[in-house]
Structures are given as structure tokens and as C-alpha cells.
Amino acid sequence: xxxxxPILKRVCLxxxxxxxxxNKTCGMHVHLDMRTRNKEVxxxxxxxxxxxxxxxxxxxxxEAINGMRYCSPTKGKVFNSNVDRxxxxxxxxxxxxxxxxxxxxxxxxxxxKIMNWVNILVKIVERPETxxxxxxxxxxxxxxxxxxxxxxEYIVNRIKQFKDVPNLEEAV
Numbered sequence: 050x051x052x053x054x055p056i057l058k059r060v061c062l063x064x065x066x067x068x069x070x071x072n073k074t075c076g077m078h079v080h081l082d083m084r085t086r087n088k089e090v091x092x093x094x095x096x097x098x099x100x101x102x103x104x105x106x107x108x109x110x111x112e113a114i115n116g117m118r119y120c121s122p123t124k125g126k127v128f129n130s131n132v133d134r135x136x137x138x139x140x141x142x143x144x145x146x147x148x149x150x151x152x153x154x155x156x157x158x159x160x161x162k163i164m165n166w167v168n169i170l171v172k173i174v175e176r177p178e179t180x181x182x183x184x185x186x187x188x189x190x191x192x193x194x195x196x197x198x199x200x201x202e203y204i205v206n207r208i209k210q211f212k213d214v215p216n217l218e219e220a221v
Contacts (some may be wrong), residue, residue, distance in 0.1 A: 051126050053070055054164070055175075057160060057163065057164075058110065058160050061158050061159065061160040061163070062160075065158060067105040067129040068098055069158055071155070071156035071157060071158065072156070072157075073107065073114075073155070074110040074112065074114050075155070075156025076119060076120060076152055076153075076154065077154040077155065077157055077163065077166070078150055078151070078152045079151045079154070079166065079167055079170055080142060080146055080148035080149070080150050081148055081149050081150075081151065081152065081170060081171070081174050082147065082148055083143060083147050083148055083149055084147050084171060086174055087177075087217070088140075088143060088149065088173070089128045090129055090176070090177070090178065090179050091149055091173075091174035091180045092126070092128040092138065092149055093126040093127075093128070093180070094173050094174065094176050094194075095123075095138045095151065095170070095173055095174065095178050096125070096126045096138050096145055097126065097172050097183045097184065097193075098181075098184075098190065098194070099122055099123065099137060099138065099140055099150075099153070099182045100115075100183065100184075100185065101184070101187070101190045101204065101208075102151075102153045102187065103122065103137065103153060104150075104207075104208045104211065104212060105154075105204060105207035105208055105211075106153055106154055106155050106207070106211065107211055110153060110154070110155055115207075117137050118135060119152065120135065120136065120137045120152040120153055120217075121135060121136055121137065122136070123136040123137050123139075126179075128140055128143075130142075130143040130144045131144075134150070135152075135157070135186065136152070137151065137152055138150075138151060138152075139151070139152055149174070151170055154156040154166050159183050165200065165203045168200060169194075169196065169204070170201075172194045172195060172196055172200070173194050174192055174215075176193070180186050180193055185206075187204070191204075
């Protein structure tokens with residue numbers, strides 16, 4: 050991961066210099082390597098994290114585009130790679146890539162957004178045990194996944210972009 054960061058930063062800069070744009074039909078898909086992780090625990094924890102992850106993104110990420118939904122919320126926490134890939138948490142990617150794909154984030158060429166999102170997802174999949182109950186409030190989410198203050202601030206700012214929330218606990 051570390052050696053890829055300068056490359057990702059340069060790619061984002063090149064895309065900005067080329068006046069590249071994204072629209073609401075674009076999504077950022079992140080593949081999380083499961084070769085050395087427990088895929089069942091990681092999948093379950095990602096599904097548990099969905100309320101906050103979706104709250105961090107525009108509502109258009111859950112809307113149908115040309116009659117198709119490309120990142121519908123994943124139902125159920127049991128890992129099954131024989132499912133429809135058009136889910137926010139895509140276990141079908143495991144069959145081909147040995148990854149779990151997260152399709153929730155809106156398209157972006159912003160390096161900071163990409164890195165914050167990836168770092169939060171890594172915290173979620175690296176939690177060694179399954180979360181029994183979905184954290185419904187922000188404080189519970191941050192404690193369950195041992196997020197840094199910087200990550201918490203990023204999440205707060207993202208949620209406030211898409212929801213008018215006087216109290217963050219009401220955000221999800």
C-alpha cells in the first residue's frame with residue numbers, strides 16, 4: 050500500500066490537470082485484499098458499517114441510474130460470493146480477485162478523499178472480531194473501529210455535506 054501512495058497522488062494530479070470530471074453516474078470502487086484477512090469477519094463488519102458509509106456519500110449513490118442500481122445496500126452479514134455484484138459491499142469479487150469490493154463512494158479524483166475513504170475501510174476490515182450489533186450512532190462507530198481523530202473529523206465533515214444534522218448522533 051505505501052509504495053502506491055505517491056503513484057495515486059500523481060494520477061490524481063494528472064487527472065485534475067487534464068480537467069477530468071466525475072458526475073453522479075461515477076462511483077469509486079475499492080477492492081480490499083482478503084488473502085490474509087478473515088473474509089467472513091471483514092464482510093460482516095463492512096455490512097455493519099453501511100449506515101455510516103452511505104451517510105458519508107450523496108444520496109445519488111443509492112438511486113437507480115438508467116433503471117439499474119449499482120450499489121444497493123447489502124442485506125445480511127453472512128459472506129456469500131455467489132451473489133449479485135451490484136451491492137455496496139460486493140462479496141462476488143472474491144471469486145475472481147480474492148477481494149471484497151466496496152462500491153459505496155461517489156466518483157472522485159481527489160486524493161485526500163480517496164485516502165481517507167480507503168483508510169477508514171481498512172480499519173473496518175482489520176477489526177479482528179465480528180461486530181455483533183450494527184453501530185447506529187457515530188460514537189459507537191468510531192469506538193468499534195478504533196478510528197483516529199482525523200478520520201472522525203473527516204467522517205463528520207462528509208456527513209454534514211449531505212445531511213443537515215444539528216446533532217451528529219442523528220446523522221444515520
